[in-house]
Amino acid sequence: MTDQHHHSHKPHSKPKLTGARILWECLEREGVKHIFGYPGGAILPAYDALKHSSIHHILVRHEQGATHMADGFARATGGVGVAIATSGPGATNMVTGIATAMMDSSPIVCITGQVGSKVLGSDAFQETDITGVTLPITKHNYLVTHAEEVAHAVREAFYIAKSGRPGPVLIDITKDAQQTTCEFDWEAAAPRLRGYRPDLSPAKDEYRQALKLIHEAKRPVILAGHGILVSGAGAEVQAFAERTSIPIALTLLGLGALPASHFLNLGMMGMHGEAWVNNTIQEADLLIALGMRFDDRVTGSLKTYAPKAKKIHVDIDPAEINKNVKVDVGLVGDLRKILQTLLPLVELGDHTEWIQHIHRLKGDVAVRDIQNLPDSGHLYAAHVINDLWHETRDRDTVVVTDVGQHQMWEAQYYKHETPRSLITSGGLGTMGFALPAGIGAKVARPEADVWVVAGDGGFQMTMAELATMVQEKLKVNIAIINNGYLGMVRQWQEFFYERNYEATPLLSPDFAKLGEAYGIRSMAVRHRSEVIPAVRAAHAHPGPVLIDFQVEQEDSVYPMVAAGAALHEMIRRPNPLEETAADE
């Protein structure tokens, strides 16, 4: 030891640290203050070294929860969320959360322990080739087998996760790489990414072509997606829309990017989008897609999608251009920078006639706006979401939804005014996302009210994290939209499988009692008149609150574009007034 030290003695010799300590040191320098994790054998050296760090570790109940929490943390702020787990099952439990983050371009860094480098490949206890497993669901991953590589891997991981199109990065660190020591040199560990180009920008000619299409269009519409939030381009999109007088349709993940109340904001497009929004897209002569990727849930049948429209596609990922929808002009780069370039060049537009036409497309409001119906004794999910929105709209609120019917109702009836006020699993559609992601969001934004809105099915997938929430003393409000079914699957069975409700009726525990068992203030709500008082009680209570909203069992989400159908072929809600009259 002394010999070695003697040899490396230079005027500016760096301190020698274990790989484990270097890990925490680097995370701190990357600005990490919270990490979500679960310990185990192969990651124990890192956990042992946590005593030297100021980072707060949040013990989850399942590693999937850790990844969703990191994801929720990232989406609530735009920063990088971090999760940590051991090798083998710890690592494989992270897979769903990593895939979720990948599909929704969420910047998370996942750290996993790995068996010692000497036994790698020998099927050692709790050995899984997690870099192999996560190859297609990470933006990049690292297998670190020497302490010397830790700092470099962490710095590159953070840079890759948050730059360009964000995404998850996994760092798998062998136990010996955590235990052995080496010199720690932060500067020398700077990213060396020779082939990584996250910051492309369009050519001048492409800007010219885009401007020409914008100026010629008579019936243009902006399709606004998640990229607006990622790029922080809300103000630019709004300025662009106002200057050109072009109405805006939002994707699910784009909700909140522009105020719902903005006069040019039409609402959500797609499978459960508003009918007039989809009809607008179908009648448009120009689509300006901003930070969205023409997902199949947004386009319906590609053959009949926006047949009269030229298309401009702005995205930071060149692989998205012409992937699903052939476009006339593709602008690759950061949306905010591109709009800043376009704004001074774009002419003032006037599309009054077109916008008036769109307003006429709205049609019969009574059929659509079920949330405004007089109380008929039926508690609809739309009532719950509408009333929740009314009670939370003036507060700094983040709604975190799960996946299924409640998610679509939330998207339809909760009017998001600010960016990052909705967090939801869009691309992967991961049930069980809401509670852990909500916990992550609350850790990221403790000053905000966090409302977890989940179905009775998805909630039961990750409800073990209630204990995490309580242990961390996090004031999270939980609204379970409980209809006794796996509702969205049931709806598909109703529409497309002759009401064969196979495996969708769902037994649940008494959620209020369950909440009480965790020490959470809990209540059940069965009537509309109780909704607002329950929400107010939740706001008044300093600790976490769980409300079990027992809603209509066989309600469906309308309108709906069946999978593979044309975007304008929508299944509409039967007249709810007649429906309730028949019941009584």
Next chain:
Amino acid sequence: MLHAFIVYVENKPGVLSRVVSLFRRRGYNIDSLTVGRTEKPDVSRMTIVMDADEDQARRIVANVYKLVNVLLVDVITKAGPPAIARDLALIKVGVTHEARSHVLELANVFRARVVDVAPSSVTIEITGVEDKVDGLLEVLRPFGLLEVVRTGQIVMRRGDKVSTAVATAPELDASANGSSEVAASEQDPEEDLAGSV
């Protein structure tokens, strides 16, 4: 149309698997794939040949570029500027005493080399464009092909100029190891785009 994707990658463990995984995941069916070292010790060169239309080819390039270890992608097609394509095959042909001279003659006509002669077989090495190798295989088939192995194609542009993109790419210069942010911002945006969309 057949496209040869020349993919320059960092010579690091696991990179081949990343590239192959991408092709598998996106459902691209590879015709042939070769990997080897280049004039730069830290850069490997993959030649991936597959059938694709132009639009597909563009998307493949964009997707391959998303892999962090990929330095540069060049696409060579028959429709583009002239290029040299080579495939090497070792062919073991079963021969009787009488057939041997026929087989040697055919090898000669194809300018192939006989690399091994055994009592009842002849092993021939042939290098050339794919068609030529196919041609030799066709005429040898009646004699009985005991064993055939082909390397898959390697491709290089003709002339003094290496592919312009390759010549000017800072990514391939080992001395340019600053953060990629710097490297990319120094580039002409038009060139950036040409390489990626």
